[in-house]
Amino acid sequence: MKKISLMMICLWLLPALVLGQEDTRSRTTSKSMSIKGSVKEQSTRKGIKDVEVTILGKGTVKTDVFGDFRIEAKVGDELVISHDDFATVRYTIKDGQRIDIEVKDNPIQSKSKSISKQKREVTYRDNLNAAKKELKKDASTSIGYITNALETIRDDDPAGASKKAELFETLADIYNFWKQPDLAESNYLISLKNKYNTDVKIKLASAQLESKNYQAALNTFKELLKSRLSSNQKILVYEGIGDSYVGLQNTIEAITSYNKALALSQRKKNDTKVIGLNSKLAGLLQQQGNIIDAEEYLDNSVQLAQQKDKKTSARQRSVAADFYNKSSSYDKEIQLRKEALEDIKDIKVVKDSVQPLDDDNALTPQVQNYKIANAFAAQEKYDEAITYLDESIKEAASKNDLIVQKDATRKLGEVYREKGELEKASDAFKEYEVIIDKLYVQKDQQISQAARFSRELAQRANRITTLEKDRELNETRYKLAFASQELVNQQSLRQQIIIYFLIGLTVLLLLAAYLMYRNMKQQRYANNLLALKSLRSQMNPHFIFNALNSVNTFIATSDERTANRYLTDFSILMRSVLENSEEDFIPLEKEIELLQVYVQLEHFRFQDKFDYTIDVDPEINIDQYMIPPMLLQPYVENAVWHGLRYKTEKGMLSIKFQEINSDSIEITIVDDGIGRKKSKELKTSNQKRQKSKGMGNIKKRIAILNKMYKDKVDVLVSDPENNAEGTQVKLILKKEI
Structure with missing residues (x-):
């Protein structure tokens, strides 16, 4: 029924297809057609503007800002493509397809570009230095220099991102100095977006503090703790965290952070930070009513400040005086303020009153x-x-x-x-x-x-x-203009009919493809299930046959007691194997138990040939992993029967279950037997004609299961990594997703 429906649709659409083909042929064989193309640099693949595209005796057009052009021509016409930047190119039109021409740079022009680039670099650096120089004098002038520097950066500049990061950092510094923390914050973010820098991120957090956005500042400072910081950076970060907690009125956390910053400052002998942090700690302890400890911190800061310059001494004495004012210790306050006055007079003599003493109006x-x-x-x-x-x-x-x-x-x-x-x-x-x-x-x-x-x-x-946005706007404007022109040129009834027809045809084809895909997927899934069932049915007889061979060996040697013990253990194993024979996956714990019984049986038979170990990583949560039943047994069987039993001395079989990550584990089966190469040499001619049923079935099962369950099991068989004899099998088992 589906085939008949598809045939009806095709018959219904045939006239329209023929009509479209005839229309295409008529346009192709016409005398003139609209040819589109582009001219680009070979090295950068960037379009070249204002390239002249000429058809002799018929006219000339120029490429736009994207290097694109359109010209009326016919098959056989010769295009002459010329520009000062490259040697003239000639191209003969063969059909109505788009023409994309790549050209090499003119060496003379390239040299001119190189000189221009050097000039832009000098202009950029001069404007940046001038902006930094004017930062504290005139904000408007300084920002003007930043604008000029920004205009020198081109899209193809490999250092463009670093330059922008530097410029926006300087711009943010300007806003920060002139008490515009909100503008400073936004520009620090732009700088970090172009290039990450730890110092800039510290500045960002400080700007957030100035804006009283304490939670954002705290988050930024805590993010910085995850980075690799120098000692001085750590001091700033811990102090910033303390300031943030003060803003959030969390005094306990603030004191803890200030103490961390203070310890680092003392270790690095950063006296300026030690003085400031002692003052901050004294203020917080005073708020808590711990006046004795607060005075101790304050005295330490004043004594240390006295050893520094007069300005530092005056500032710290003023801070201490404010502290004693709050605690009504007026005599101490008066004494400290008188001493601060003496320091201020000394500073005035040195500075001759040319500049203000300090940003702090209290001094x-x-x-x-x-x-x-x-x-x-x-x-x-x-x-x-x-x-x-x-x-x-x-x-x-x-x-x-x-x-x-x-x-x-x-x-x-x-x-x-x-x-x-x-x-x-x-x-x-x-x-x-x-x-x-x-x-x-x-x-x-x-x-x-x-x-x-x-x-x-x-x-x-x-x-x-x-x-910054001009280039994006111009590019969008040009694209919209050309798109609009294209739409105007295509306003014909015939083209609209063809478009609608193609849309309808596409929808029908997509629908048909989807139905076919769904049907194929269901059929493939059913085939995979059937194949797995077939392979499982082959695995059990294969395993039983090999095990019964072992029993036969014991009986042949008249060792009935050993055969009886072997049969008892074998019956336990067979019961479990048959119980799991219909399952695609069983718990890893059960597979390990089956493997232990099987290896014990093989070791029982070949006690003089090998010893074995089975190690399970205690970190593995084996309840969370599922594994195809009897997946590991054929590899262990191969190791024993084709590797270890042919050794003259006693060998070793090692089975390890190790965790790779939270979603997968690695199972390694290593033996020090005679190896795969020597094992092949020892095979009889009859063995060579027969393929290994167990290994072949395992490979097929893994391939089918990986298709059905998205690469759940990976297997790699190789020689040991230390070039020793033997064979190594690695299986990667993944969790269910």
């Missing part, structure tokens, strides 16, 4: 004087507090530090009020109001400047993103 005379005044006020020592507040206001006014000037003036009014000098307090509060108005105007200006700065950075970032 200024006005701030330290203000905090000393607060400490005196807390002790109700108002006169001392007034002295330092006046000094703080004076310093703040000279530095145009309206924030400190505001706070100090307000505090001065409060101190005068507490002292009872209400008129002076009123004057101070009036001055406070004036400063508030100035500060409001200043803050408004700063907000406007920050908004402009953010917009400018965003525009620069968009420019770089656009630059």
